[in-house]
Amino acid sequence: MPRMEETCLLLILLLSGGLSTLPPHSREYHFVNQKMNWTEAQSYCREHFTDLVTIYNSNINQLLFSMAPKIGDSAWIGLYDDVFTWKWSMEHTNIYVGSTHEFLIWANAQPDCVKAKEYCVALQGQTQMNDRPCGDSYPFLCYNAKNTSYILVMESRSWSAAQSYCRTYHTDLTSIRSKEEKSNITLTLNGSGAQYVWIGLYRDPWAFWSDNTTSTFTNWGSSEPNNVNSVEYCGAMYLRSGGWTDGICGSRFYFFC
Numbered sequence: 001m002p003r004m005e006e007t008c009l010l011l012i013l014l015l016s017g018g019l020s021t022l023p024p025h026s027r028e029y030h031f032v033n034q035k036m037n038w039t040e041a042q043s044y045c046r047e048h049f050t051d052l053v054t055i056y057n058s059n060i061n062q063l064l065f066s067m068a069p070k071i072g073d074s075a076w077i078g079l080y081d082d083v084f085t086w087k088w089s090m091e092h093t094n095i096y097v098g099s100t101h102e103f104l105i106w107a108n109a110q111p112d113c114v115k116a117k118e119y120c121v122a123l124q125g126q127t128q129m130n131d132r133p134c135g136d137s138y139p140f141l142c143y144n145a146k147n148t149s150y151i152l153v154m155e156s157r158s159w160s161a162a163q164s165y166c167r168t169y170h171t172d173l174t175s176i177r178s179k180e181e182k183s184n185i186t187l188t189l190n191g192s193g194a195q196y197v198w199i200g201l202y203r204d205p206w207a208f209w210s211d212n213t214t215s216t217f218t219n220w221g222s223s224e225p226n227n228v229n230s231v232e233y234c235g236a237m238y239l240r241s242g243g244w245t246d247g248i249c250g251s252r253f254y255f256f257c
């Protein structure tokens with residue numbers, strides 16, 4: 001039977017102040033020479049090894065790059081962009097924002113993270129949500145906890161400048177936590193004529209790895225991620241360059257476990 005994986009061992013010695021009481025921490029990396037979509041690859045890695053790979057630094061990136069053939073193809077890594085996990089500016093905890101909330105309603109075909117640039121949320125047409133580029137300037141809606149009121153500021157600012165303003169003069173950009181709050185917000189916006197109004201919802205781009213660990217290292221290829229046609233939410237490595245790209249999760253690529 002032909003070998004399906006090439007195996008490479010990288011031993012990282014954890015030196016704890018000179019004491020060697022801890023066993024060496026070893027990580028094993030595998031290039032799998034079969035093409036699967038991202039979820040199939042994830043299952044394969046979990047079944048045969050541990051998980052899809054998490055890349056913590058350029059040494060690991062280089063190691064993986066060196067293990068794979070230099071061909072004009074890509075290999076999945078564990079990175080993915082979760083377009084439904086959002087946070088409120090006021091709370092900073094991840095909340096799942098699906099499409100079924102009665103008061104948090106996405107506009108048609110949203111969130112679509114156009115060109116991989118939309119990580120902040122505005123109310124569109126005063127009632128529905130749309131992810132928009134955080135640097136765009138829109139009017140915004142603050143919440144004041146002292147007198148529980150919503151303040152529409154009709155000056156256009158970027159999302160983070162709007163957040164600063166709200167935190168300085170009120171409490172924060174508004175959350176929408178209930179039907180009652182939503183109806184008051186709709187009332188506040190009524191007649192304003194604003195097409196987009198920032199609210200306090202945002203997310204971190206490309207924040208998750210398959211094994212639930214976190215890594216701040218990135219190695220995107222030039223002009224990546226670009227979310228072509230708003231369907232690229234899984235991370236892969238170009239086998240010719242070692243640079244990363246966002247790809248369609250249903251595409252079949254080689255992968256690293």
Ligand SMILES: *[C@@H]1O[C@H](CO)[C@@H](O)[C@H](O)[C@H]1NC(C)=O
Nearest residue numbers: 144146147148149151169170
């Ligand atoms: C609540 O307080 C803010 C800040 O002082 C003020 O701008 C706003 O008009 C107040 N709203 C109400 C309804 O009292």
Ligand SMILES: *[C@@H]1O[C@H](CO)[C@@H](O)[C@H](O)[C@H]1NC(C)=O
Nearest residue numbers: 148149150179180181183184
């Ligand atoms: C919002 O509207 C509801 C009624 O729909 C009301 O009970 C509530 O006090 C209002 N104010 C806030 C801050 O939600």
Ligand SMILES: *[C@@H]1O[C@H](CO)[C@@H](O)[C@H](O)[C@H]1NC(C)=O
Nearest residue numbers: 183186187188189190191192
């Ligand atoms: C919005 O305001 C107009 C008057 O300016 C009013 O006729 C209408 O009922 C209001 N809509 C809502 C949803 O409150």
Ligand SMILES: *[C@@H]1O[C@H](CO)[C@@H](O)[C@H](O)[C@H]1NC(C)=O
Nearest residue numbers: 046050051209210211212213
């Ligand atoms: C990652 O976390 C999620 C939610 O916290 C959990 O459902 C999932 O099983 C975890 N996956 C792994 C591989 O630990």
Ligand SMILES: *[C@@H]1O[C@H](CO)[C@@H](O)[C@H](O)[C@H]1NC(C)=O
Nearest residue numbers: 037038039040248249250251
């Ligand atoms: C990957 O393939 C499996 C089985 O063919 C399919 O059920 C799954 O939906 C695919 N995943 C994606 C992200 O397309």
Ligand SMILES: [Ca+2]
Nearest residue numbers: 112113130131
């Ligand atoms: Ca959008």
Ligand SMILES: [Ca+2]
Nearest residue numbers: 226227245246
């Ligand atoms: Ca891409």
